[in-house]
Amino acid sequence: MATLPDGTMLPGKLFIVEGIDGSGKSTQLDLVHKWLTTSGYLVAFSEWNSSPLVAKATKRGKKKQLLTPTTFSLMHAVDFSQRFQQQILPALRAGAIVLADRYIYTAFARDAARGVNREWVREVYSFAVKPTVALYFRVPLDESLRRIIVGRPALKYYEAGLDLGLSDDPYECYRIFQGRILREYDAMVDEFGLTVIDAAAPLVQQQQLVRQIIAPHLEGALRIDPNPWRDVLGTEHLSGRYLDSLVHPGAPAS
């Protein structure tokens, strides 16, 4: 069950992943997404900082380096609130499974790492639903840096935390910034009951563990017929040769 702040239980299930950059959480969630859709569940997916409306303003703010820790925090809150009202909440009310790549804990960790008051950020997001399961992919800082830096030409200004002026060297700055975020995450494990996954473990073993954790919560989740056109094809004597090229909403990218 996912739970509203006032204690109301929603029929849907909310599974979220958290962790610093390079923890492998998105890869794991993508595998969960494919597993659940293949199993016939209706799955809605929502990604951090993906609302098109806010993206324009955030992009502008990043390009012109207008963003302060507080406005940065608020722009992410606008993005989250928009996705929450339009995607996450309706899907949970309908009884569907919602997968979120990063959730409010990302804001709590990053904004606090930027010096924003912790209580204030938590209050800003107090309208959010408590997830059914919140997975925190914990990885040592050096391991995540090794994964991230490989094949990446340059770190971006805000990504590296250069706005904080921790160091003139983007890589050093990034390391300090990610280290701070890591400490915030670790402190939240008990505060919010995050389920810790050892993200340094082999990828496939992590996925096995994740599925074991999620499986008991799937009972009653909304399902859809994965092949709703099967009957039409049969009665109309069609082969459905062009159906493969359609993009099905909610299906994970293959």
Next chain:
Amino acid sequence: MTAIKFYGHGLPNVQTTPLPGRLIVLEGPDGVGRSTQVALLREWLESQGYAVFSSGLRRSELASAGIETAKQGHTLGHVTMALFYAADFCDRLEREILPMLRAGFVVLTDRYIYSLMARAMVRGVDKRWVQSLMGIALVPDAVFYLKARVQDLVPRVLSTRGFDFWEAGMDFLPTSDYYQSYAVYQERMLRTFDELGAEFGFVEIDASRSIDAVFADLRAGIGQIVSELKTAEAAAQQ
């Protein structure tokens, strides 16, 4: 000098030394004549030798364009809109209002957090939440509240730009009649302003009177606040 004081958790990375400028807020319902008064006050203050910076809602470089787009599409929920307005406000506070106050300007703002709070509250957003959100705001030196009844506002709105979708609360009130919706919405806004006024210590000014009568009251109130700037500067030079 004005000591830095925030309503709530405030902002990170702000120097805590006192601000040499003065922050003066004009609040009041749509169509009450706030922007006219700000324009008059600015000229008057400048003629008296004060450096003036004026600001108003939705004028931030960061968020104003996004808010305009959102309003056209009517796509955002009330909480999202409150957060977007908070981002707009915070951008102006950190990058305009605070630096100007630090430089010794008189900052005149056409509306402040109270309008944003009232706007969200009449739409059913939790008051405690909005208040905490807006706890980033600096406590102003004075808030002048231009008060008028709905029947005073209607002719002014009709004679200028007509009813606006948002100023009539059409985004959430059930009626499709602009006039009726406007009346209900503004009535609720006025009640909320009264509530906030008592809580935040607004100086009430009867705005159902003529422009010059309202201006005279504002000039008297603001004149008193800014006059300290001259004596403080003189004292600092001795």
